[in-house]
Amino acid sequence: xxxxxxxxxxxxxxxxxxxxxxxxxxxxxxxxxxxxxxxxxxxxxxxxxxxxxxxxxxxxxxxxxxxxxxxxxxxxxxxxxxxxxxxxxxxxxxxxxxxxxxxxxxxxxxxxxxxxxxxxxxxxxxxxxxxxxxxxxxxxxxxxxxxxxxxxxxxxxxxxxxxxxxxxxxxxxxxxxxxxxxxxxxxxxxx
Numbered sequence: 001x002x003x004x005x006x007x008x009x010x011x012x013x014x015x016x017x018x019x020x021x022x023x024x025x026x027x028x029x030x031x032x033x034x035x036x037x038x039x040x041x042x043x044x045x046x047x048x049x050x051x052x053x054x055x056x057x058x059x060x061x062x063x064x065x066x067x068x069x070x071x072x073x074x075x076x077x078x079x080x081x082x083x084x085x086x087x088x089x090x091x092x093x094x095x096x097x098x099x100x101x102x103x104x105x106x107x108x109x110x111x112x113x114x115x116x117x118x119x120x121x122x123x124x125x126x127x128x129x130x131x132x133x134x135x136x137x138x139x140x141x142x143x144x145x146x147x148x149x150x151x152x153x154x155x156x157x158x159x160x161x162x163x164x165x166x167x168x169x170x171x172x173x174x175x176x177x178x179x180x181x182x183x184x185x186x187x188x189x190x191x
Contacts (some may be wrong), residue, residue, distance in 0.1 A: 079112065079189045081147035089146050096154050097124045099139040099165040104130040107139045107156070112189040115182040118151045122175065125158030136163065142188065 021042055028039035081089070098107050106126050113120040123141065153170070155178060160171035172178050179185060 015120055022157070030068060073179055076142055076144050077109075077189065077191065078144045079146065081114070081145065091144060091146045093142050093144050094121050095140055095167075096140040096156065096169070097138050098122060098125050098156065098161055099136055099138050099163040100132070100137045100161045101163065102132060103137050104128040104132060104137060104162070107141050108156075108191065109141045109143050110191055111187055112145070113141065113179070113182065113185045114188050115185045118153055119145075119147070120182070121152060121154045123154065123156045125156050127159075138165075
């Protein structure tokens with residue numbers, strides 16, 4: 001296969017240019033007493049194919065995704081947390097999102113667990129029956145939390161969708177194994 005490619009390359013090179021010899025080759029004159037006279041190699045004038053590179057305007061179909069965000073009034077769970085020696089509290093909206101393709105999905109915050117100085121927001125991502133075709137969709141859920149400033153980690157139970165957006169969360173299959181690794185976990189919210 002490599003020989004064929006090499007031969008094809010030589011044929012393309014030879015057929016895409018015009019070669020005209022300008023001087024004849026001359027071998028050196030050799031004397032018996034080993035005096036030599038300089039020889040001359042042939043020279044060639046090579047005209048390569050003329051290649052122009054540029055751009056053209058052409059109508060093509062490109063995918064376009066439009067995400068429409070609209071405000072609607074919904075009931076959002078509210079959690080007020082008092083921790084000993086924690087100081088001031090602030091109201092945070094904890095939002096979890098997933099970007100999905102293929103089929104519609106639902107995502108729900110199931111519980112929030114406090115462990116040391118971390119809050120673990122445990123959500124569940126489930127695939128539904130409705131086909132999305134070639135569209136992508138973002139699904140989300142939220143909880144309002146009034147608590148001291150803590151380190152929030154999102155854990156999603158379910159199959160991680162193949163979208164870069166989803167890399168910001170940790171996806172797990174076994175919630176019990178995850179909970180077993182927590183030190184003194186305390187469930188502060190459950191749905």
